[in-house]
Amino acid sequence: MTSDPTTDTIVRVAARGDGITADGRHAAFTAPGDTLAADGSVTHGPHHQTPPCVHFPTCGGCQLQHLDDESYSAFVTDRIASALDGQGLSAPIRTPHISPVRSRRRATLHAEAKGGRITLGFTAEKAHLIVDIKECWILDPRLFALVSPLRTLLKRLNFRRRADIHLTLADQGADILITGFAPEGLPAAEALTRFCEEHGIARVAFDDGLGPETRWEPDAVTITLGGVPVPLPPASFLQATPDGEAALTEAVLEAIGTPATVADLFAGLGTFTLAIPAKVYAAEGARDALTALKAAAHRLQRPVFPEHRDLYRRPLTVAELDRFDAVVIDPPRSGAREQAGALAASKTPVIVYVSCNPASFARDAKELCDAGWRIDWIQPVGQFLWSTHVELAAKFVR
Template identity: 85%
Template sequence: MTDDTIIRIAARGDGITADGRHAALSAPGDTLAADGTLTHGPHHQTPPCIHFPTCGGCQLQQLDDQSYAEFVTDRIASALDGQGITTMIREPHISPPRTRRRATLHAEAKGGRMTLGFAEEKSHAIVDIKECWILDPRLFALVAPLRVLLRKLNFKRRGDVHLTLADQGPDILITGFAPEGLPAAEALVAFCEAHKIARVAFNDGMGPETLWEPDACTITLGGVPVPLPPASFLQATVDGEAALTTAVLDAIGKPATVADLFAGLGTFTMAIPAKVYAAEAGRDALGSLKAGANAARRPVFPEHRDLYRRPLTVAELDRFDAVVLDPPRSGAREQAVALAACKTPVIAYVSCNPATFARDAKDLCDAGWQIDWIQPVGQFRWSTHVELAAKFTRPSPQ
């Protein structure tokens, strides 16, 4: 290997040579000449999508499967290394192409044309997508019909189109706009009937208003149908959710009582075969979790609680046999202080940001915890976004 060889892909997606130079759209094994010319190596594949690299939906389509999986693992290892932490990192789970069940597209009416797609990389310009290698085909099939629908609804501005696959079919929330008049209502009904839409809601700034929902929209989590508020957070792919859930259950074993912190709709709550205390700050999400658990008669005890302003205390945490947490990208620094001092035997930490995870892990490890293993999950295929699940325990006294 020479100094001009790309040896790894950095967190933002650019390749780094052995001598420290950076090259965009490169892959491990490529060579970077002094004049910036890039020669492709064995791990550089032809990007499958015609919109790459203009479209910001993907950043790493030039990587083959092996190098992309290595990138996912390296993102976590590098974050841990920055905090002086080493541990076992399992083989990553990578979601296949065309499996994303939720996405936000941008729409813009300009010059008599309706544009619908992802934003360009580092730009507000919209790529009018003609194909997509990450979206579930059932969602991508709606892109062209949605362009037609938005024109019929007299959409004349810029807004977002949130797409989600619910149990009943596609769920759509359009923001920044609300249709008016009988022709718009008729066009909307025809669209929904033709494409078997589960729900359509609009939010022009006053909150979502549902205009089509023949049957109550749900998402099944842990075998339990849970009411699905418009544009709710879900794990990006079904297989990614399954990989994270399997890791969480593996980590906690068979406890009698569990605290699920940042519980959301109940992704992990519903899968845990124990008494579960579920803390969540979002009222809509918590209401859905509660309704699903009650209907299924699950022993779930939900609480509306902002864990940034009011984290569980050490005394509260000590009541549980295991703790599961899945915080937002900012991590769980406020909660980590009490977790570090608690006597709970095991913690399963799910994260969508290796950097904040490593920061919180450092606090736990400094207090005597150890990371038994980390399971990387790459749900956002060909992006720099990486998720993980980790098991923390306290070493037995010698």
């Protein structure tokens, strides 16, 4: 509290990005150290920075550009600590690793044709309005450089509706999947070819509701994971930044030590599988991702044993888990409730839990800790700079 009884000081930033005072008052776009007057007016403090992007705060791509580096790092830590506290847990939380500006290698933009012009960008916060971006401080410059050419391309393709544009940086260049629209006719095909040749596009695919149809892919598209080129299905899941992927992988490798056998659950394309120097059982429910991982591992004769397995309907049993020296699990945002019970009862020496949702992580961690496990440490990773989205890797031991 300040000495003035009519003002309150913002002490922390809540999970959804609002600043909070000690007595529970909320104020949007405030930073720790800002003061909130009784009439709702805000005086900025030492941790409030000038947002660098002209689209903030309208654009929903970022919610926290007004925080300086120190307070943003504290927000990432607090998101995890608060989720744990809600489950009656605590753990050593390391200094967050924050990805730098303009390093995002994948993003989904939204396009709309209206009034003879194409709007292309992120949606506004909690709205369907598309912000027509003229600059972006989070996208890799190689992806942002395609925004204006994509507007022109969509006009030439006679685009007249709303669609999503999924951008990914692959080894060969930009991989583009447009969903909700598919062009027709020879002029559209010629315009697409010119666009791809001019901008060095790796692949373009369209999905109008029947699955992705590739229209341009001169060379097979790959993404290198753990030093291994892996075939990249359209719009596959990847860690948001190479920097964040490296930080999470480093944490996983530190946590598992030098095991002979490892289970990688929700393995995806093999982000951790291919980096682990051991025999790895890889379970994944997405068939395209698992097929890509299997092909990459087989080509280089890596000791990887993939299985197509829905871990929600058929989680590994305790007997299966007990065969491994370490288990790595990286579930979707909903967590791994179905798998957590068997993990809690297993005798594997170490569990590494990678999460993109502190709330579902804390829920699953509670089940593990109640069964005698302990959180050795947590490494926060802020790949989605200036957003409320937080990731982490945690080591569990008996």
